[in-house]
């Protein structure tokens with residue numbers, strides 16, 4: 259046979275191979291590098307009375323859970339621990355599970371925005387905001403962010419009611435011997451802010467370039483802004499991340515920094531309580547990601563994904579553990595955690611409630627009685643809230659409506675796209691009647707028919723094993739997310 263007769267099919271095969279591979283590569287980007295941010299959503303306001311007037315949220319950058327709780331237990335034995343005592347006696351505690359990439363920006367987006375990073379941000383080194391997104395500072399009535407120039411502007415820049423205080427980049431020098439001073443700096447600036455509200459005239463040098471609050475008003479005007487409802491104060495504490503990178507998380511520097519943060523949070527709580535004097539402040543303490551033994555982060559190892567979560571103050575619950583619950587802790591999505599809580603954490607008698615990192619955003623919004631950030635995928639961890647029964651149901655309903663709005667909007671957009679209409683797009687049928695179900699639920703709530711919530715400790719706050727809105731018009735669809743955690 260003449261070899262030239264093979265020429266055409268071989269050439270076609272090569273072209274076909276190239277086309278198929280290009281299609282496969284394009285599909286990877288089409289599937290995995292799409293922004294999770296859905297446009298065109300309206301905020302869902304919860305109808306219950308806000309349990310807290312304001313929220314102070316501390317994010318200790320690079321603080322891994324086991325080191326935090328171990329040092330807390332040691333300080334507790336010495337009678338010095340503040341946050342450990344909160345977990346034991348006054349608030350709720352658990353491990354917040356971050357997702358890779360365990361970097362600062364994705365962690366903060368999950369905590370404050372309630373969703374897992376926009377993959378297109380990778381092209382900008384996780385620094386700038388490649389797309390605008392909604393978050394809890396944006397949802398607040400007034401907000402102040404204090405901390406690193408790499409993080410704070412992500413949540414304050416371009417928002418008229420938000421102000422930021424950032425130190426200079428030089429202060430973040432990893433070779434510095436006093437990296438914990440970054441955290442002291444943040445606590446001091448909050449003190450300055452509260453003091454400024456008490457001034458009757460601007461400070462002597464109003465153009466003092468070292469004063470990050472120089473553009474803010476003083477006295478009554480600032481005082482009024484601080485005392486309105488729906489205020490968020492966000493403290494970003496970079497010392498631990500810097501010490502972890504420079505000296506590793508087993509170092510004296512890192513462990514001493516945990517104590518400095520503990521003391522700073524105690525000082526902040528005292529100052530805030532003295533300033534407002536109304537016991538209407540909610541506090542959340544957590545971290546964006548952990549730190550590996552080598553002093554790095556980014557991957558999905560438990561050292562990097564497991565971070566502490568504590569909440570206390572107005573609207574927060576405390577639940578001493580009963581004998582029946584000893585050794586028990588709940589974890590999101592029914593996934594087992596890494597193992598039982600180590601006894602050296604000295605937290606056996608205070609029930610542990612783990613969450614996915616994005617669940618912190620609906621918790622923060624519900625404490626403030628504000629809309630949950632629009633693109634949040636978080637599920638309200640009800641065990642962290644101490645609310646009257648109808649208010650708890652209202653908060654859960656707002657969360658369900660906010661999640662459903664995203665599904666409905668995505669289905670709407672998909673249905674109008676050329677490819678979807680060519681392929682006869684059909685909406686996800688188990689959620690077909692959800693809007694009506696939620697409206698019926700709301701009507702039941704408003705008519706006062708609500709009778710009970712599931713017994714705590716008996717069911718997962720994420721599960722659908724017991725319907726809290728009883729009687730329900732029909733069984734709620736099981737929208738439980740797949741287990742994403744490693745064991």
Ligand SMILES: [Zn+2]
Nearest residue numbers: 319320361362
């Ligand atoms: Zn970080």
